[in-house]
Amino acid sequence: METSDLYLRHLRPPASFAHHVYRILLTTSLFLIISSFALIYALGYHINWATYSLEQTGSIVLDSPRGRVPAQVYLDGKLLYGQLPARLAYLSPGPHDLSIQRAGFQVWHRNVTIEPNSVVNYRNVLLVRQKPRVIAVPTTWSINTNSTDPGLEIRGNEIWVNGNYITRVSGKLSAVHWFPLGQYIAYEADKTIYLFELDTLSTQVLVTTSSEAPAAFSFRNNGQILLYRDGEVLKAVELFAPINEQ
Numbered sequence: 001m002e003t004s005d006l007y008l009r010h011l012r013p014p015a016s017f018a019h020h021v022y023r024i025l026l027t028t029s030l031f032l033i034i035s036s037f038a039l040i041y042a043l044g045y046h047i048n049w050a051t052y053s054l055e056q057t058g059s060i061v062l063d064s065p066r067g068r069v070p071a072q073v074y075l076d077g078k079l080l081y082g083q084l085p086a087r088l089a090y091l092s093p094g095p096h097d098l099s100i101q102r103a104g105f106q107v108w109h110r111n112v113t114i115e116p117n118s119v120v121n122y123r124n125v126l127l128v129r130q131k132p133r134v135i136a137v138p139t140t141w142s143i144n145t146n147s148t149d150p151g152l153e154i155r156g157n158e159i160w161v162n163g164n165y166i167t168r169v170s171g172k173l174s175a176v177h178w179f180p181l182g183q184y185i186a187y188e189a190d191k192t193i194y195l196f197e198l199d200t201l202s203t204q205v206l207v208t209t210s211s212e213a214p215a216a217f218s219f220r221n222n223g224q225i226l227l228y229r230d231g232e233v234l235k236a237v238e239l240f241a242p243i244n245e246q
Contacts, residue, residue, distance in 0.1 A: 056116035060088040060098065064125045065181040066240060071102040071127060084125060102127050105241075106204055124183050124197060128204050132226065132237035141236070143227055144218040147175045152185065159187060159196075167201060174214030180223040188215050193228060207237060 062073060063085040073081035075088055076097050084100070091114045100108040105127040112120055153160040154173045160166060171190030179186050183198040186206065193206045193215060209215045211231030218227050220236075227236045 055093060057090045058093060058114035058116060058118045058120065059091060060112065060114070060120045061122065062086045062088070062100070062125055063121075063123045064127075065123075066126065069102075069125075069127065071100050071105075074099045074101065100125060100127065104130055106130055110200060110202070122200070124181070124199060126181065126184070126195070126197075126204075126240065128195065128206065128239050129241075132207060132239050135225065135236050135238055137227070137234050137236045141220065141227055141234070143216050143229060143234070144177070145216055147216075149176070149178045152176045152178065157189075159185070161185070161198065166198065167196065175216060177218065180219055186217070186219070186226075188217060191215070193217055193226065206239060 060075075062081075069084040070082065071084055072079055073084070073086050073088070074097075075091070080086070080088055093114050093116050095111065095113050098110045098112050106129070108125055108127060110122070114120065148154060151162045153163075154176055157171070157173055158165060158168045159173065159176055166185075169187070169189045171192075174188045176185055176187040178184075179195060185196050185198065187194055187196060191210075191212065192208045195204045195206050196202070206226055207228065209228070209230040213231055216229045219225065220227055224238060224240055224242070225236055226239055227234070229235070
């Protein structure tokens, strides 16, 4: 073997050393790539593969004044959670279809628009029975006969809260009261008692009466029970599942 060949072999690193350097460079590159994606994700961004661009996301927070509630949370038709409270994070900006469902209860539905780096809060989600459970009325129960509560006002077919216009209904209003839970009021119009959410200006039906007479009503057990007069008959229904059954 010539002297020049020996010299070159002496300068060339062993194959095992080159492989070791390659593994270090590959591991470092992967670490930097993964770290970059993790940082982007942590800052509320994700990759929009349709446009091959980074976009800042938003989120939705769902909670109920009744605590933990079993329910199916859908966003754009996709099931994301199986109970409340829930947090829907890293959502693309723009319009979304949000619904909360539970067998035997009215569907809670909202059309929501997500803004970049923003949180949409629904802190007062209530799931009302489709057919409220009828219960016996104790002889000691009575109804608040006032047509309105302090801070609430009926002006024709309009409801005003603390001097501010809130909503207009198609029927004739006969009574409006504060609901014990969350940002809600309840009102009676044309033989139906409604639950109205002040935050989102949305309405749910509680009960429909058989009598043509206006129905006086009130709530008991922190909103769990609706007590109302249907003609001359005093009735009571359970609007929500009891806490110990949730």
